[in-house]
């Protein structure tokens with residue numbers, strides 16, 4: 001009995017540590033973007049995940065490797081949480097030949113299909129239908145891969161979202177619809193866009209699993225996602241997961257914009273108190289990890305991200321002929 | 333060889349490919365219903381089951397993205413639209429997602445999906461059930477576009493499209509569905525990107541698409557009786573468009589007419605004449621001519637529709653004018669009218 005408890009504590013701590021590693025990886029990668037963006041070598045519009053990392057990290061930790069995800073142009077956290085491919089990531093942001101898209105995609109179009117980040121799209125909501133199809137294929141072919149699609153509360157305004165939700169429900173396709181609800185579409189709040197009181201309330205009218213959470217706690221989000229995945233599989237239905245969050249920076253770019261007048265800095269400060277990275281760090285300490293252990297882990301991640309940036313800076317640009325490479329499938 | 337219809341040829345291509353490859357499936361609005369997309373999906377539900385022959389919600393754009401997502405993870409979807417006009421609702425997924433997906437992976441992802449869409453005409457189809465717009469799709473890198481004219485091409489090109497690892501849009505004219513021809517029974521593919529010469533002639537090259545090949549062949553019969561020989565080139569694939577057959581033909585005739593089953597302005601005909609101007613300018617003996625729909629929405633009533641659509645007579649008149657010949661009196665000619673056969677409603 002005592003052994004079992006000890007075992008449980010060990011696995012919990014392992015999970016908490018894995019979640020923290022992913023959170024820290026995403027945050028640190030964006031720290032480096034902020035640090036180097038002014039050099040004007042990463043010429044790509046950055047839609048930063050900062051503040052919202054708990055959602056992609058929690059969900060991806062629950063999905064594991066054998067899964068496929070789709071994300072929007074706010075792609076950094078989903079991409080890194082799913083693939084950990086920080087080298088391919090920075091090479092792509094720098095437009096290098098060894099980037100995940102060979103320099104064709106940039107920040108808004110990150111794809112590493114071998115590691116299950118299928119694509120990210122610059123057209124709001126347009127990855128959602130594609131996720132439905134991938135979930136259908138994974139179901140039909142019995143691949144054992146779960147599928148998830150990440151999008152914002154602005155995407156919920158689009159027909160593609162409602163059509164996809166409807167199709168996945170009627171076709172009984174296991175799939176996670178994950179809404180990162182930061183309350184904003186660029187600078188426009190939900191109240192100006194939604195002719196209904198609550199997204200979740202409307203979605204509850206569909207034949208799917210619905211869960212909501214506003215904790216900004218990656219581990220809690222992990223647990224909700226894990227529960228939803230199990231139910232999706234067992235009930236052969238999609239799930240809609242609505243997570244409230246807060247975007248720390250401007251819509252696109254690396255700066256705060258609390259002086260712009262469309263939102264109140266006090267909301268930001270309230271959210272900072274439950275910053276997902278600080279929160280998970282506290283959990284690790286409470287769970288028995290030492291500060292030194294955590295610092296070692298952080299240092300290793302920092303080293304890796306720094307090396308990825310350095311490597312990307314040195315890497316070669318695509319050759320001119322590469323323009324024509326990959327319009328259609330090629331075996332390299 | 334046995335003769336079968338264009339419609340049956342499409343059906344046979346899908347059935348044989350579904351038999352050969354269990355990842356092929358067919359879907360779209362009304363695909364498994366009792367009308368069977370004019371018969372082209374007949375028997376597929378019974379043979380392959382509801383998992384591989386499925387109806388969908390009315391959501392053209394989303395269901396196009398659905399096909400993409402299925403294709404990139406190992407299935408080979410065929411998405412059917414009973415009118416091209418409905419496919420327009422899928423332009424976002426088609427142009428922003430489907431055509432770019434492979435490029436975004438730098439060539440790693442396969443997107444083996446087929447989009448079949450039918451062009452309507454006559455018996456009141458009107459301005460929202462009659463478009464072809466193949467040049468829209470051909471304008472986009474990352475999509476392939478085929479327009480089979482003969483039953484043999486229908487089977488061979490659709491088979492090739494299903495086997496292709498790229499997205500292929502297949503535009504099918506409703507009036508061609510009854511055409512009958514020798515079609516091999518065994519599965520076969522016609523390479524995407526190869527045109528064919530439907531008729532040899534020395535005087536004028538007519539490049540025709542889809543139904544306009546039928547009109548061009550009829551025009552050629554009439555003109556032949558007056559000593560004028562048309563060479564008819566059917567590109568069959570307009571993207572990627574291989575202009576070599578057109579250039580070879582022009583080297584012989586020096587005269588080019590494009591008869592496109594679409595509006596002329598900014599259409600495929602402009603692409604053909606531009607390539608002729610770029611690569612065969614010296615061979616051209618006369619200004620090129622373009623034939624297509626009048627630049628109006630398609631009217632519903634027959635009397636106006638007759639003005640809207642070009643036909644064999646338009647081609648005869650254009651060729652005579654081009655050659656400086658007196659107009660041919662075609663009043664005694666019997667122009668085959670599909671309205672005698674096509675009684676609607678679709």
Ligand SMILES: Cc1ncc(C[n+]2csc(CCOP(=O)(O)OP(=O)(O)O)c2C)c(N)n1
Nearest residue numbers: 074122123124152153154155182184185186
């Ligand atoms: C179809 C489409 N319309 C408009 C835009 C411009 N646009 C980019 S992001 C955005 C807001 C989207 O908000 P949301 O879905 O909540 O995502 P978030 O940026 O908050 O992550 C808009 C309107 C676009 N990219 N695509």
